[in-house]
Amino acid sequence: MTQLTIFLTLFAFIFTMVLIFWRPMGINEAIPATIGAVIVLIAGSVTLGDIGEISSKVTGATITIVATMVMAITLESIGFFHWVSQTMLKASNGSGIRLYWLTNLLCFLMTLFLNNDGSILITTPILLLLLKYLDLKNHQMLPYLISGAIIATASSAPIGVSNIVNLISLQMIDMDLYLHTMMMFVPATIGLLFLSSILFALFYKQIPVKLPSYWKNAQMHVIYRLHPLQSPADPPDSKKRSKVMKYVLLYVFLVRVSLFAASYVGVSVSAVAIFGSIALLLWRWHYLKIPPSDMVKKTPWQIFLFAFSMYVIIYGLHNIGLTSLLIEYLEPIVSENLFHATLIMGTLLSLLSNLFNNHPALMVGTLTIAEMGLDPLTLKTIYLANIIGSDIGSLLLPTGTLATLIWMNILRKHKVKVSWSDYVKVTIIAIPISVLFTLSVLYAWIRFIYL
Numbered sequence: 001m002t003q004l005t006i007f008l009t010l011f012a013f014i015f016t017m018v019l020i021f022w023r024p025m026g027i028n029e030a031i032p033a034t035i036g037a038v039i040v041l042i043a044g045s046v047t048l049g050d051i052g053e054i055s056s057k058v059t060g061a062t063i064t065i066v067a068t069m070v071m072a073i074t075l076e077s078i079g080f081f082h083w084v085s086q087t088m089l090k091a092s093n094g095s096g097i098r099l100y101w102l103t104n105l106l107c108f109l110m111t112l113f114l115n116n117d118g119s120i121l122i123t124t125p126i127l128l129l130l131l132k133y134l135d136l137k138n139h140q141m142l143p144y145l146i147s148g149a150i151i152a153t154a155s156s157a158p159i160g161v162s163n164i165v166n167l168i169s170l171q172m173i174d175m176d177l178y179l180h181t182m183m184m185f186v187p188a189t190i191g192l193l194f195l196s197s198i199l200f201a202l203f204y205k206q207i208p209v210k211l212p213s214y215w216k217n218a219q220m221h222v223i224y225r226l227h228p229l230q231s232p233a234d235p236p237d238s239k240k241r242s243k244v245m246k247y248v249l250l251y252v253f254l255v256r257v258s259l260f261a262a263s264y265v266g267v268s269v270s271a272v273a274i275f276g277s278i279a280l281l282l283w284r285w286h287y288l289k290i291p292p293s294d295m296v297k298k299t300p301w302q303i304f305l306f307a308f309s310m311y312v313i314i315y316g317l318h319n320i321g322l323t324s325l326l327i328e329y330l331e332p333i334v335s336e337n338l339f340h341a342t343l344i345m346g347t348l349l350s351l352l353s354n355l356f357n358n359h360p361a362l363m364v365g366t367l368t369i370a371e372m373g374l375d376p377l378t379l380k381t382i383y384l385a386n387i388i389g390s391d392i393g394s395l396l397l398p399t400g401t402l403a404t405l406i407w408m409n410i411l412r413k414h415k416v417k418v419s420w421s422d423y424v425k426v427t428i429i430a431i432p433i434s435v436l437f438t439l440s441v442l443y444a445w446i447r448f449i450y451l
Contacts (some may be wrong), residue, residue, distance in 0.1 A: 186209020
């Protein structure tokens with residue numbers, strides 16, 4: 001590699017990350033990523049031969065995520081999420097504390113059934129709608145908004161299919177969704193419960209013990225944002241509507257389960273995801289007379305461009321020797337002790353994610369460990385430690401993930417003030433201790449089922 005090639009590749013990476021964090025004029029993150037990828041290709045650190053390998057790793061994961069987003073958009077169009085929010089508000093029964101835990105449960109399930117970016121896009125407007133109609137003060141909104149965003153983003157850790165970069169990385173180390181879930185679901189879920197409890201302790205004094213007396217009226221306002229399954233003549237607890245929504249919920253659950261079944265038997269996960277989305281679209285067309293044409297505009301096709309371009313840039317860094325340098329320093333530590341390796345790699349990925357965003361951080365981390373020549377169990381354990389650092393540790397700063405950047409943008413559009421100070425004074429306590437706790441639980445779980 002020439003000095004010019006190395007310089008241009010590093011410039012492309014720095015240029016891309018600066019624009020993703022800054023986002024001048026609301027620019028979509030796919031644009032700077034694409035420009036950066038073009039610079040890397042011109043520099044010659046990524047060849048046309050490399051493009052074929054990159055395509056094979058990125059395409060399936062991106063199709064799966066896009067298909068999931070199509071499903072989320074379809075659910076939104078039939079009023080599913082408004083029904084969920086009304087059900088959640090009713091279940092709170094006027095308790096602000098109960099609403100806090102239901103908020104975290106909602107965000108966890110939305111990420112589990114859909115994905116982290118989609119969960120943020122769905123749950124944040126729902127929470128803003130609820131909290132504004134409850135007429136809560138800004139400081140009273142913070143526990144719900146901040147904890148909801150953190151849990152929604154961190155909940156992509158238990159299953160690999162909830163985050164596009166997790167799906168891409170799975171292919172890099174030859175790990176299927178079934179094995180990932182078996183090794184990761186229990187420790188990551190325990191870690192999320194721990195994180196949610198820490199957040200509750202930090203926010204306890206700000207959470208209203210009782211919601212305003214007119215909280216029941218808020219249910220009506222949530223419902224009467226009209227959609228095809230609701231009309232002003234319908235009562236808020238329309239049995240027909242609830243029955244349809246429960247069937248839809250069951251369908252989404254079965255589609256999600258089928259992804260893991262497909263992974264276990266060697267069937268294409270992306271094909272199953274596409275089939276599940278198309279079937280839901282056809283049902284909506286037949287039942288509600290809404291043609292699928294709206295998906296062309298609403299589906300975030302730029303996700304594919306962003307994922308592909310970021311991988312090109314990271315592959316360029318890999319080819320100019322970044323991963324070789326990391327291997328030189330990390331391999332002796334990683335090979336010596338699995339517990340120390342788990343803590344060190346998880347902590348390192350947390351730091352890299354907050355410095356560079358978790359997408360490039362996890363890609364660099366996965367490329368690094370994939371070339372260390374580790375035994376399969378050590379490789380997979382350290383990869384899962386990387387996931388914890390990437391999905392949970394990245395939440396120390398609001399710029400650590402695309403999901404939290406999206407969240408901040410939604411709040412600004414709705415003129416809700418959540419400053420960096422509001423966010424960081426919570427995460428500086430909650431995130432480091434939660435990462436170390438979850439990494440320790442992961443190690444204990446791996447020892448329990450394998451050693």
